[in-house]
Amino acid sequence: MLFLIVLTIITSIFPQTVHAQVPSAGIDFSNLMGTAIFRLRNFTIGRIIQELLPYVFGLAGFLILLFIILGGFQILTSQNDPKALAAGQQKIYNAIVGFIIVFVSFWLVQLVARILDLPPIIDIFG
Secondary structure (H helix, E strand, C coil): HHHHHHHHHHHHHCCCCCCCCCCCCCHHHHHHHHHHCCCCCCCCHHHHHHHHHHHHHHHHHHHHHHHHHHHHHHCCCCCCHHHHHHHHHHHHHHHHHHHHHHHHHHHHHHHHHHHCCCCHHHHHCC
16 A cells, blocks of 8 residues: 555656647547537528438437347246246347338338439438
């Protein structure tokens, strides 16, 4: 314990220069206003949806994975209780149905966008 106190005092008196950090780390902070939130210059509903849609699909995918894991955990910890087992199976089933709904809705939007030749929607995921 005495060693730690002495070491703390010595390092406080003689601070070392840290060379691991670069001041800007190669980031152009003047272009920071080009991030997703600040790109909404003309606040139309279509533009807002276009900017938020990738994040919504990412969140939906994360929630689907989370519910599948929770359902599996509920099945594993059910201890042969039929109600808990059925609840876990239902949770996994609902997550898979949710995945199918999200997947089909995304591809329907893409199909309609290609038919109507709407490039902002077609290029929404790069």
